[in-house]
Amino acid sequence: MSITQNLTTSISSSSSSFLAPSSFNSRRQNVSLPAKRVGVCKCVATPQEQEVQTAYKTKVSRNANIAKLQAGYLFPEIARRRSAHLLKYPDAKVISLGIGDTTEPIPEVITSAMAKKAHALSTIEGYSGYGAEQGEKPLRSAIASTFYSHLDIEVDDIFVSDGAKCDISRLQMVFGSNVKMAVQDPSYPAYVDSSVIMGQTGPYQKDVEKYGNIEYMRCNPENGFFPDLSAISRPDVIFFCSPNNPTGAAATREQLIQLVQYAQDNGSIIVYDSAYAMYISGDNPRSIYEIPGAKEVAIETSSFSKYAGFTGVRLGWTVVPKQLLYSDGFPVAKDFNRIVCTSFNGSSNISQAGGLACLSPEGLQAMQEVIGFYKENTNIIVDTFESLGFKVYGGKNAPYVWVHFPGRSSWDVFSEILEKTHVVTTPGSGFGPGGEGFVRVSAFGHRENILEACRRFKQLYK
Incomplete structure (x- = not known):
């Protein structure tokens, strides 16, 4: 006797000598902030505490090495917390400066x-x-x-x-x-x-x-x-x-x-x-x-x-x-x-x-212009946090700004920024114990979003 089960499952998931960039080129953006949910993360995470309950189990043991992994992979975990934040504040204009995903059109x-x-x-x-x-x-x-x-x-x-x-x-x-x-x-x-x-x-x-x-x-x-x-x-x-x-x-x-x-x-x-x-x-x-x-x-x-x-x-x-x-x-x-x-x-x-x-x-020139645009974003972020009295690292040779919050938990700072400014960052401790007390801010973003995020940072930490 056989039993046929038709299961339809929809899963959406997605989970970093060179030429130096030319001088910074400002790119005019025809991008306006949507009414809701700006800067969407493209990671979808399932909370680890939700285990699939089935009536039948195989006799295959779980890979013990995978079982050693702690919590979720960093960026899906951030996406999960972002999603929870949007459930709490459905009308919030969330700006994502966490995961290092590019935002500007391909030339x-x-x-x-x-x-x-x-x-x-x-x-x-x-x-x-x-x-x-x-x-x-x-x-x-x-x-x-x-x-x-x-x-x-x-x-x-x-x-x-x-x-x-x-x-x-x-x-x-x-x-x-x-x-x-x-x-x-x-x-x-x-x-x-x-x-x-x-x-x-x-x-x-x-x-x-x-x-x-x-x-x-x-x-x-x-x-x-x-x-x-x-x-x-x-x-x-x-x-x-x-x-x-x-x-x-x-x-x-x-x-x-x-x-x-x-x-x-x-x-x-x-x-x-x-x-x-x-x-x-x-x-x-x-x-x-x-x-x-x-x-x-x-x-x-x-x-x-x-x-x-x-x-x-x-x-x-x-x-x-x-x-x-x-x-x-x-x-x-x-x-x-x-x-x-x-x-x-x-x-x-x-x-x-x-x-x-x-x-x-032509392609190399176009890439250098895009890189120059993101580096201008880093200058804006660096200037913002330095004006607020923070010690800031990175930004000069990379699209990431590493901000020091001495004596504080990185996840606590992440939560504070998300709760009070609706801006997603990345907690430094997610990159290893040496990152505790730091937060990474990504410069990948439309210029309007970068400026708005920095305005919110100034309101929070003035």
Whole structure:
């Protein structure tokens, strides 16, 4: 006897040498504030306390590593709290400066190339199916010549992907469970969470708010947001982001020389996240490969998300040089290639057409204008908090402003700002224990929303 059940479920979910940007260009906005719900978050979270109740259970045990994760992933948790706030204040004009999602339209020189590719797929001559898992050669060549000119990075060292965040998890698959990882503290939470899921860590230690077997490299104003490498034990893999998310700090050449030297001395591998490198306006390195010897110890991952507004288009890349070898002499790139070919069918051919347009002279200029616009937003936010007497970091080389609230809980400050100003920020402790007492304010937003949020900040903290 069989029973047929027709279930219809609707699930909506969605879950970071480079060219320096040109001088800031103001972009006129024809954007007006909606009557309700400005700056919508695109994460949908289910409260963890709501468990699905069923009459039947399988005999499959839950992945014990996933069970070690604490609470929800940071940004869906913020989205959940935002949704609860809107239920409480349904007429509030909420402005979202929390999750680092871009808001300005993709330049037309880029979207026209994607549209042309999309239309070509409707023709016999223009149709294409599966492409190379590593990415189309013209795009890989353009990435090499645009971002790694004179750095001896070859085209086949570059793997095009659907974003740096996705590649972080693929790299963790390469490394496996039998490694020890180090992260900046605070840092982008995907590094730690992917390490936990992979089984690299011990249990979560509530008293210190850390997982066992992870080296948390404290980065704070006192050490210039660069860790004391002499004080850490030898990690196998070091995740390092510059410009940093969330602090906005960009490592100097001297600091990166120290990092590469440390990796060489200890036999470690650096995973260098350069997703915000085009925001650098000074002479700080935009690629780890500007440092001599880095190709023997470093992987670099990056993205078009924050340059061209590709957060929804999804396109990034990872560089794994041939010179990077395991202890037995086997090339890391070969293992990464195997993971890519096993778990990925290559980036969308439409998004890759957009990426190629990004790297044309017109596309690069357009991206620099968008970056300049967001950097003007950071100046407005920084000036606002400094005028209120706060210590403020970041903003100069990244689209994030790191505001210090000494002696206060980050989540308490987040709640205070949301409750009293209807502005969503990000609590610093969500990026690690080193972020306690700080709040991250994103500069991704329409200019009208940035100005309105800053007006509300001044009313709250005047």
